[in-house]
Amino acid sequence: MTAGFDELIRVPLPVLAGWLLSADAEPGSLDAQQWRGLTEVFTAELTAEAARVPPPDWPRLSDAYTRLLDRAQQAAALDRHECAVRRLNLTSALLHTVAPDQHVGLLDPAASVHIFFDAVAMSPADAHRLADAPGTLAVNDMRRLRAVKNLLQPLLAVKPLLDAEAARRLTDWERVYPALP
Numbered sequence: 001m002t003a004g005f006d007e008l009i010r011v012p013l014p015v016l017a018g019w020l021l022s023a024d025a026e027p028g029s030l031d032a033q034q035w036r037g038l039t040e041v042f043t044a045e046l047t048a049e050a051a052r053v054p055p056p057d058w059p060r061l062s063d064a065y066t067r068l069l070d071r072a073q074q075a076a077a078l079d080r081h082e083c084a085v086r087r088l089n090l091t092s093a094l095l096h097t098v099a100p101d102q103h104v105g106l107l108d109p110a111a112s113v114h115i116f117f118d119a120v121a122m123s124p125a126d127a128h129r130l131a132d133a134p135g136t137l138a139v140n141d142m143r144r145l146r147a148v149k150n151l152l153q154p155l156l157a158v159k160p161l162l163d164a165e166a167a168r169r170l171t172d173w174e175r176v177y178p179a180l181p
Contacts, residue, residue, distance in 0.1 A: 005034040009041045017064035027074035035077035050097040062106040084119035092154035109161040124172035131179035149180040
């Protein structure tokens with residue numbers, strides 16, 4: 001299916017997923033703002049439809065979302081950090097409606113832990129040290145702490161769904177969370 005942006009934002013979610021998984025979904029097929037917009041549309045549609053998605057459709061939708069974020073990043077619509085935040089937020093939202101599934105990336109709480117640790121740009125000790133000096137923080141340090149909080153917030157929302165080992169890995173981060181701006 002060769003499609004333009006205006007058509008893609010109007011097709012049903014399964015059709016959009018099919019396009020995203022096809023050879024037509026190349027970074028140059030849409031401009032950066034269109035990739036960003038398509039990310040918003042896909043996220044909103046999937047969140048709204050989550051309770052009605054048949055279980056066999058989840059792997060394909062999850063793969064399509066992964067490809068969407070990859071293409072949006074390649075088109076310079078989103079950076080690596082923003083892709084991680086979006087994925088963590090979507091997983092957190094979906095897991096309020098749909099049961100966890102370790103075989104589906106978007107529904108696997110343990111995958112969220114890996115995404116967090118791949119994306120977080122500092123240690124809990126560094127975050128705590130910076131957060132303890134709010135009046136003297138440089139603007140860049142404040143942004144770095146906000147970036148950590150944006151990653152951590154959706155992850156902590158799915159913590160009750162994690163196994164004991166994965167939850168333990170978050171202990172130091174959970175202690176720092178209240179101090180983050």
